Amino acid sequence: MGSAGNLHLLYTCPFCWKVRGLLEHLDLEHERIQVNPMKAKKTLPSAPEWTKVPVWVDSEENIFVDSTPIMKHIDEVHNDGKLWASDDEERRDKWMEWVDLHMSKATIPILYGSLFSALKTTTRVSKLEKFGFISKRLYAWAGFPIMWGIIARSRVKKDGRKPKQLWHDLLDEFTDSFNGKQFFGGEAPDLVDLAAFGYVRSISPYPQFSQLEDHKSGMEWYRAIEATLKV
Ligand SMILES: N[C@@H](CCC(=O)N[C@@H](CS)C(=O)NCC(=O)O)C(=O)O
Incomplete structure (x- = not known):
C-alpha cells in the first residue's frame, strides 16, 4: 500500500x-x-x-x-467510517464538541501558566520545531514572556483553577462519561477518544506531563489508547 x-x-x-x-x-x-x-x-x-x-x-x-x-x-x-460510527450520535457529537472546546483551551495554561514552566516550554519548543537559526533563538528567549504574560496568564485567571486542577477536572469529566467502559467508544476507542488523546499527548513532550500522570483513570485510558498505536 x-x-x-x-x-x-x-x-x-x-x-x-x-x-x-x-x-x-x-x-x-x-x-x-x-x-x-x-x-x-x-x-x-x-x-x-x-x-x-x-x-x-x-x-x-x-x-x-x-x-x-x-x-x-x-x-x-x-x-469505512468505523471510528465515527455510533449508535448514539447525540452523545458522540456533544462530547466531540466538548473535547474540542475544553481540552484545546487547557494546553496553554499547563504549558505556559507560570513563568518557569513557560521558559521550559519555549526552550523545548524551539528545539522541536523547525525554526531558522535566528528565529530559534529569538523564540526560546523572547517567546516565553509573551506566552506567559499575555496569553497564558489571562486564560488561567479567567478559569480560576490551577492548570493541573483544570486538567484533573477535565479528565474526571471525560472518563466519567464512559459509563463504566474502558473508552468513550466502549470496548474500543472511537474518534472522540482519539481526539481527546491527541490533546493529552501534545503535552507528553514536556515535563509538565507528570502533572497529568497523577490522574489514575485518565492515565489508564491514555495508556490503553497508546497501546493501540503503530508508531
Ligand atoms: N480549528 C483548527 C485550529 C488549528 C490551529 O489553531 N492551529 C494553530 C497551531 S497550534 C495555528 O496554526 N495557528 C496559526 C494561526 O492561527 O494563524 C484545527 O482544529 O485544526
Whole structure:
C-alpha cells in the first residue's frame, strides 16, 4: 500500500497530534511535513485561504483542513467510517464538541501558566520545531514572556483553577462519561477518544506531563489508547 497522504504540521501543535494519533492508530503510511512556524502562513498548501496547521493532502493532491474534519475524512476513506460510527450520535457529537472546546483551551495554561514552566516550554519548543537559526533563538528567549504574560496568564485567571486542577477536572469529566467502559467508544476507542488523546499527548513532550500522570483513570485510558498505536 502506498502513502495515504502528507500531513503538514507543527510538532508542538495539539491539533496536529490529534491527526497523528489517528494515522498511527489506523497504521496508515503517510509523510509528515514539519513546517517552519515563521513561514507557515506562506508555505502551507492551503494558503492563503487557510493558514493553520494541520493540513492534510491526500494522494490525489486534494487538500483538507481543520483537525476534526480531517480526522472524520481519514476515517471515512481509509476505515469505512468505523471510528465515527455510533449508535448514539447525540452523545458522540456533544462530547466531540466538548473535547474540542475544553481540552484545546487547557494546553496553554499547563504549558505556559507560570513563568518557569513557560521558559521550559519555549526552550523545548524551539528545539522541536523547525525554526531558522535566528528565529530559534529569538523564540526560546523572547517567546516565553509573551506566552506567559499575555496569553497564558489571562486564560488561567479567567478559569480560576490551577492548570493541573483544570486538567484533573477535565479528565474526571471525560472518563466519567464512559459509563463504566474502558473508552468513550466502549470496548474500543472511537474518534472522540482519539481526539481527546491527541490533546493529552501534545503535552507528553514536556515535563509538565507528570502533572497529568497523577490522574489514575485518565492515565489508564491514555495508556490503553497508546497501546493501540503503530508508531
Ligand atoms: N480549528 C483548527 C485550529 C488549528 C490551529 O489553531 N492551529 C494553530 C497551531 S497550534 C495555528 O496554526 N495557528 C496559526 C494561526 O492561527 O494563524 C484545527 O482544529 O485544526
